[in-house]
Amino acid sequence: MNQTDRWRLVLGRYAEQRLPMSGGGQLARMESALDYLYGREYAGRGGREGAGPGAAGSGGGPGSLDPSMPSIVDWLGEVRELFPSESVEVIEQHALDRYGLTELVTDPEILAKVEPSVDLLKTLLALRGQLDQRVLGEVRWIVRAVVEDLRRKLESEVRASFTGRRSLHRHSPLAVNANFDPRGTIRANLRNWDADGSRLVVEKPLFFERNARRIPWEIVLVVDQSGSMAGSVIHSAVMAGILAGLPAFRLRLVVFDTSVVDLTDVAGDPVETLMSVQLGGGTDIAQAVEYAAGVIEQPTRAVMVLVTDFFEGGPPSRLERAVRRLAESRVRMIGLASLDGTDQPTFDRAQAERLADLGMSIAALTPGKLADWLAEVTSR
Template sequence: MSGREHAGPVDERWRRWRLVLGGGEADGIGMALDASDARMDGALGAVYEDAAGLGASAPKVARWLGDIRAYFPSTVVQVMQKDAIERLDLTRLLLEPELLEAVEPDVHLVGTLLALNKVMPDAARESARRVVRHVVDDLERRLAQKARAAVAGALDRSARTHRPRTAADIDFARTIRANLKNYLPERNTVVPSRLVGYARRQRALQREVVLCVDQSGSMADSVVYAGVLAAVLASTGSLRTSLVAFDTSVVDLTDLLHDPVEVLFGTQLGGGTDINRALAYAHGLVTRPTETILVLVSDLFEGGLREQMLRRVAAMTEQGIQVIVLLALSDEGAPAYDHDNAAALAALGVPVFACTPDAFPDLMAAALERRNLTHWPETHTS
C-alpha cells in the first residue's frame, strides 16, 4: 500500500490543494509530492502553467498524452487534450501518426481532424480514420437504437387510419379502447362503431428528411453529430434522407450515408457561410413538400443574401415543408448565433433552438407526428 492510502482526510485535502496550486513557490503550503503526483502535476503544468511545456516535440507530446491517460479519467483527458490543442497550437502535431495513436478519441478531436483533412499527409490519414471510426461507432451505439425506435413509433402513430383496408390492418387494442362506450354487458362484448388501424403495412417511403448542415468552423461538433444521425435516419426504410453540407459552397453527401465515416471525411470544416445558397439546393431535393421535414443546422451568421434567405424559408413553409432550425446539434448547448436572423425565422413560424444529440430522436418523432414544436425545448431536455 502507498502512503496515500494511509493518509487521513486532512492530508488528502492538502495534497489536492498542492496539485491545484502548482509547483515551486506557487504552492504556498510547502507540501512535497510523491513521484506519481509529481508526474501528474507536471502533466497539468505542461498545459496550464508553462506555455512551452510541451513545445513542438512530437515524442514529448506523445509521452504527455500517455501520462494524462494514466492519471485522469477519459472525460478529463478529453478536456485537457482540447485545451492543449487550443492553448499550445498542437494541431500541426496531430498530423503525425504516433500522436494520433496516443490520443483519447472524442467528438472535439474528430472536429479538429476533419478541419485538417485536406492537409493531412497519407502517413497520418489511416490513423485519423481509426480515431474517427472509434468515435462514430461509439455515437452509433449511443444514438442509433433510440433514433430508430423513435422514428418507427412516430411513423406508426402518424400513419394511423380509421379506415383499415383489411382485418390484418386493424389495431384491436386501440379499437377496443375507442369503443368502450359501446360495451353491451348482456352480451359481454364491445360493438365497434369506429375502427382504428395503421397504414404502415404499405412499404412505400412515408416521409422525406433533408438535413442541411453548416460546416463553418464554429459548427464542428454539430457536423459530426449530424453526419452520424443522418446515416442512422437513412438506414430507416420509411424515410428518404438527404444530407447537405455547406459553407459558401454546397456539397451533397447523400450518396455516402451508408458509411458515416465517409460522410465526415466528405465535409470541409471552415470557410464562410451562404445559407441562402444551401437552402436553394436543399429545396431542389424535395419531391413531396407536405411530407418533408427540412432541418437546418446553423448558427445563422449569413454571409449570403439574407432577405432572399428569409423569403426562401417563407416560400418553403407555404408549400407545406416543415422547416426546423437547430442553432447547434451538440452536447455543448447553443454557441454564439445571429439573434436577428433567429428572431426573423421565428416570426415566420419556424422553430429555432439548440438540440442535444440525445434529444434529437425525440425531436424527429415530434416532427414526424406534426406536433407543434414552438415550446418543444421547454419540455425536452437531455
C-alpha cells in the first residue's frame, strides 16, 4: 500500500476529491470497515445527521449503534480479514471502549437471538477477554451448537481413517456396501452363469474384511491461539475431542501464545477447550515446541502436530533448534498453516520452508485430511 492510500484510509471517503482511491477493491473494503466505526466521530463532534460516514445505514441517526447483530458480526469478520492482527486488536478495543459497540459482550438477550456459526464463534473467541459474566451462558450455548455441528460433519470421516483399510486378502461375513468385492463375487459365482438369460445369478456376494488398526502412538497437538488462527483453533478443538475418544491412542493438547497451556485434561470436551482459550497476544512457537518435546515419552512412537501461522515472535534460531532436536529423535512432525480448509492461509512461508528443511512436513489441511495423514504415518 502506498503512502497516498494510507492517508486516504486515515481521512476517509470524504477525501475522495483530493485523494482518489488507487488501491482497488480491497482498499475500498478497508475504508468501508473503518467508516463503520470511526464515522461515529462525526456525530460525536456535532456533525449534522447523515453527514458522517458512519451514518449511512445506521437506522438510528448519527453515531447510532442500531445495526443488526449479524451486521456487527460481519463487520468484525471483515476487520479480521483485512487488517493485521495488531491493528485488529486496536480497532476492536476502540469499538468496545470508545464507541460503545458492546452488544456482543454484554447483552445475553441479543446473543440469544443470533444464529450460531463458525464466524460468530471466531468473533466471540477474539473478544473472550472482554465478555461480561452475564453472557457466558449464551456464549457456552453458541460454542456447543457450533462444536456439535462440526463434530457431526467430521467424526465419521476422521474415525474411518483410523478404523482400518480394506484387506484385499481376506473376506468378511459382514455385508457392508462400501467393502463389496465385485471381482471376487464374480469369480465365486461363475458356476451360476445363466447362459439363456445372459446373466450371473449371485448366491454369495463377497465383502472385504477391514484391518482393525490400533495405533499405540502419542499425538501431541500444539495449537497457536494468536488472533489470526481462530478458525484453526475451533477445528483443532473438535479434532482433539474426536482423537481423544479413539482407543489405544494417547492425545496431548497444548495451546500457546507467549505462554504454554496444557489442556489435555479437557481435550475430550471441545466446548471446555474453546472456553479455555484466549485468542490474541504474541507468539512464541519455540517455547511450545520445546514443551511438546518435554512431554513426549516415546519419540519413535510420537507425532507432533503444530498448528500455527509460523510468524515467530522470538528468535527463529531457537525454534529451528527445537525442531531439529525432535527430528533427530525421530518424532514425526507436521506443521499446519491451517486446519479449517482455508484455501490460501496467510503464513510465514520462509520460516515454514526452513522447518521443512529440518524434517517437518508443511501443509494446510482439513481435519479429515489430517486424519488420513496420521493414519498413514502411524501405519509405517
